[in-house]
Amino acid sequence: QVQLVESGGGLVQAGGSLRLSCAASGRTFSFWAMGWFRQVPGKERQFVAATNRSGDGTYYADSVKGRFTISRDNAKSTVYLQMNSLKPEDTAVYYCAVKEYASRWYTKAGEYDYWGQGTQVTVSS
Numbered sequence: 001q002v003q004l005v006e007s008g009g010g011l012v013q014a015g016g017s018l019r020l021s022c023a024a025s026g027r028t029f030s031f032w033a034m035g036w037f038r039q040v041p042g043k044e045r046q047f048v049a050a051t052n053r054s055g056d057g058t059y060y061a062d063s064v065k066g067r068f069t070i071s072r073d074n075a076k077s078t079v080y081l082q083m084n085s086l087k088p089e090d091t092a093v094y095y096c097a098v099k100e101y102a103s104r105w106y107t108k109a110g111e112y113d114y115w116g117q118g119t120q121v122t123v124s125s
Contacts, residue, residue, distance in 0.1 A: 009119030
């Protein structure tokens with residue numbers, strides 16, 4: 001069973017930065033594609049960023065491109081989301097997700113196998 005634990009969320013002013021972390025259990029982390037999604041109440045979960053299993057391939061939603069960076073440390077079984085130049089519209093619960101035994105990145109929530117519990121990010125104006 002895969003377990004994911006997100007951390008790093010919080011309250012920040014517009015223009016500020018946060019770094020989210022997602023620590024994963026399991027010995028095959030390096031074989032997993034990883035993604036970050038976000039969700040606000042009443043709306044569907046939205047794709048934010050994804051990385052392939054080696055970390056040398058990444059993909060971003062247009063709304064965060066140039067501001068957010070996804071990265072991973074396979075030795076620590078952890079994926080990160082560095083968020084800069086935050087905007088109030090980035091306010092959401094952020095979730096990390098795993099797609100097991102996958103080589104490329106994925107952008108649809110239904111393609112992922114496991115999810116973390118989420119961490120709240122609130123950006124004040």
